[in-house]
Amino acid sequence: MPFFPFMKALKYLNKYFSKYKYRLLIGIFITFCSKYLALQIPQLISKSLDAAQDYKNGIITDLTIVKSDLLNNILLIIGAALLSGFFTFLMRQTIIVTSRLIEFDLKNEIYQQYQRLSLNFYKKNKTGDLMNRISEDVSKVRMYFGPAIMYTMNMLVLFIVAIIKMYNIDTTLTNYTLLPLPVLSISIYLLSRVINKRSMIVQQYLSKLTANAQETFSGISILKSYGIEKNAIVEFGNLSETSKEKNIDLFKAQALFFPLMILLIGLSNILVIYIGGLRYIAGEISIGVIAEFIMYVNMLTWPVAVVGWVTSIVQQAEASQERINEFLKHEPEIKNLIETPSTIHGAIEFKNVTFTYDDTNITALKNLSFKIKQGETLAILGNTGSGKSTILNLIARLYDVDSGEVLIDGKNIKSINLDDLRQSIGFVPQEAFLFSDTIKNNIKFGDDNASDDKIVQAAKDAYIHHNIIDFNKGYDTYVGERGVTLSGGQKQRISIARALIKEPKILIFDDCLSAVDTETEEIILNNLYKVSLNKTTIIVSHRVSSVKNADKIIVIENGTIIQQGSHNELVNKPGYYKELYNQQLLEKEL
Numbered sequence: 001m002p003f004f005p006f007m008k009a010l011k012y013l014n015k016y017f018s019k020y021k022y023r024l025l026i027g028i029f030i031t032f033c034s035k036y037l038a039l040q041i042p043q044l045i046s047k048s049l050d051a052a053q054d055y056k057n058g059i060i061t062d063l064t065i066v067k068s069d070l071l072n073n074i075l076l077i078i079g080a081a082l083l084s085g086f087f088t089f090l091m092r093q094t095i096i097v098t099s100r101l102i103e104f105d106l107k108n109e110i111y112q113q114y115q116r117l118s119l120n121f122y123k124k125n126k127t128g129d130l131m132n133r134i135s136e137d138v139s140k141v142r143m144y145f146g147p148a149i150m151y152t153m154n155m156l157v158l159f160i161v162a163i164i165k166m167y168n169i170d171t172t173l174t175n176y177t178l179l180p181l182p183v184l185s186i187s188i189y190l191l192s193r194v195i196n197k198r199s200m201i202v203q204q205y206l207s208k209l210t211a212n213a214q215e216t217f218s219g220i221s222i223l224k225s226y227g228i229e230k231n232a233i234v235e236f237g238n239l240s241e242t243s244k245e246k247n248i249d250l251f252k253a254q255a256l257f258f259p260l261m262i263l264l265i266g267l268s269n270i271l272v273i274y275i276g277g278l279r280y281i282a283g284e285i286s287i288g289v290i291a292e293f294i295m296y297v298n299m300l301t302w303p304v305a306v307v308g309w310v311t312s313i314v315q316q317a318e319a320s321q322e323r324i325n326e327f328l329k330h331e332p333e334i335k336n337l338i339e340t341p342s343t344i345h346g347a348i349e350f351k352n353v354t355f356t357y358d359d360t361n362i363t364a365l366k367n368l369s370f371k372i373k374q375g376e377t378l379a380i381l382g383n384t385g386s387g388k389s390t391i392l393n394l395i396a397r398l399y400d401v402d403s404g405e406v407l408i409d410g411k412n413i414k415s416i417n418l419d420d421l422r423q424s425i426g427f428v429p430q431e432a433f434l435f436s437d438t439i440k441n442n443i444k445f446g447d448d449n450a451s452d453d454k455i456v457q458a459a460k461d462a463y464i465h466h467n468i469i470d471f472n473k474g475y476d477t478y479v480g481e482r483g484v485t486l487s488g489g490q491k492q493r494i495s496i497a498r499a500l501i502k503e504p505k506i507l508i509f510d511d512c513l514s515a516v517d518t519e520t521e522e523i524i525l526n527n528l529y530k531v532s533l534n535k536t537t538i539i540v541s542h543r544v545s546s547v548k549n550a551d552k553i554i555v556i557e558n559g560t561i562i563q564q565g566s567h568n569e570l571v572n573k574p575g576y577y578k579e580l581y582n583q584q585l586l587e588k589e590l
């Protein structure tokens with residue numbers, strides 16, 4: 001059962017309660033000690049006041065007895081206050097620290113789940129949303145483990161102990177004193193709901209503002225070259241104007257919080273003084289009791305107000321945990337079905353493969369069949385959108401086919417250990433992506449233990465070494481957001497080096513030479529020819545020059561093969577390949 005049993009989504013977090021149960025139990029015990037000690041103070045003050053009055057009224061005549069009583073009480077009050085303060089410190093150290101530990105665990109759990117999930121998941125959910133759930137939502141859930149539990153414990157101990165003490169002293173006065181407290185709790189709850197609603201709206205606008213600013217900065221060169229800075233300023237201005245208004249709305253509601261509390265505490269205090277005064281005059285209670293009750297009222301007000309606040313924290317945590325659970329319970333579409341290791345040689349076959357992207361409903365491949373033997377080079381040509389990248393995605397099992405089969409070494413790709421499959425593929429995507437790190441680490445990404453010599457060799461093979469050594473810091477040059485800006489062709493070649501260093505059985509190049517000139521392309525292809533001996537290689541390209549040496553060329557149109565054969569075979573047959581060849585030959589001559 002979760003700490004607040006009416007919450008369903010929060011049940012998921014029970015495992016963390018049991019993981020940290022000892023810390024939490026110690027925290028709860030410490031809270032009890034702290035509050036119990038704090039609650040001794042009003043009684044001591046009451047006794048001191050009564051002693052002074054007894055002396056004044058002549059009930060006690062010996063001043064030294066009164067003085068020693070008072071001194072004792074003062075020392076006890078200081079002692080109780082110090083100890084209670086120390087326990088409050090320990091209470092935060094246990095409960096709040098535990099909530100931080102759980103926050104850390106939960107973030108790691110979500111991150112690991114994100115890593116497991118397939119590409120489809122990332123297409124369906126926005127990056128901002130993923131980030132929000134792992135940061136904002138987790139912080140809200142932490143509030144449930146930390147402050148919500150701490151203040152609830154606080155409230156329970158204070159309430160039970162104080163109320164027992166109060167009823168033991170005077171029932172009528174206690175009833176009157178407690179009268180405004182439920183009103184306080186309910187009004188704080190209602191106010192907290194308004195505050196939460198408004199702060200969610202503020203958060204939404206903050207996200208919009210950040211997204212707008214981020215997009216503007218990343219597209220700054222386009223913005224400037226089109227001369228539309230003014231439009232961007234107006235758009236940002238409008239957004240921040242609305243955001244400001246929403247913030248003012250929020251602060252208006254927040255501004256009510258303390259006055260409301262003070263008003264209701266004031267009401268309780270007036271009741272204590274008025275009813276207590278009447279009962280004192282009637283001789284039913286001593287003057288010390290009035291002081292004691294006033295202290296109890298002030299001690300109880302915050303915990304009572306907190307009931308409202310905690311309720312809304314728990315509701316928010318529930319909503320956030322529901323969003324987190326939605327991702328945590330999401331099963332990756334592509335699963336590793338085989339635990340035993342698989343050895344991969346690199347023969348690939350597509351048998352009547354049909355594949356539809358389920359988000360766009362586009363059937364990218366239709367009944368497609370082809371075969372590549374281990375160590376052969378296959379080239380894929382075709383117009384944009386014809387399905388070339390889709391073939392590569394299926395070989396890396398980034399998606400599973402709808403019908404037909406992809407076979408690796410004669411075995412259905414699903415019956416191969418997924419980790420081993422991906423380990424044996426060197427994939428160079430269409431758009432090179434470099435991490436904000438050094439060039440060396442970007443290349444080493446393909447093989448963590450690669451020696452410097454191996455890194456240099458891979459860079460030479462990808463024909464990027466000569467560029468790298470021209471940078472001041474060579475291989476230690478930082479690339480990415482705050483580093484050197486590389487040209488498209490340089491990025492592509494680093495990305496090739498990253499694939500080569502892995503020495504995979506299958507090399508996949510998805511139109512990754514598009515940003516280099518034909519001479520550089522020629523050099524790289526010659527190098528690749530040497531390093532890719534014995535490796536199955538698949539090259540996707542729009543250029544005949546990139547594919548002419550392949551063992552086999554297939555031409556794709558609308559997801560089906562319209563031509564296949566070697567360069568020599570195809571160049572003599574009328575059709576797409578011959579036309580492309582002639583056209584590119586003509587361009588070269590021009």
Ligand SMILES: Nc1ncnc2c1ncn2[C@@H]1O[C@H](COP(=O)(O)OP(=O)(O)OP(=O)(O)O)[C@@H](O)[C@H]1O
Pocket residue numbers: 123357359360362363364382383384385386387388389390391430511
């Ligand atoms: N991730 C995706 N989600 C949905 N539809 C997609 C996705 N990727 C590609 N498609 C669609 O599938 C079809 C085939 O795309 P694919 O990327 O395989 O073409 P391509 O031949 O590699 O094109 P290009 O030469 O432009 O890279 C296209 O109509 C495309 O819009």
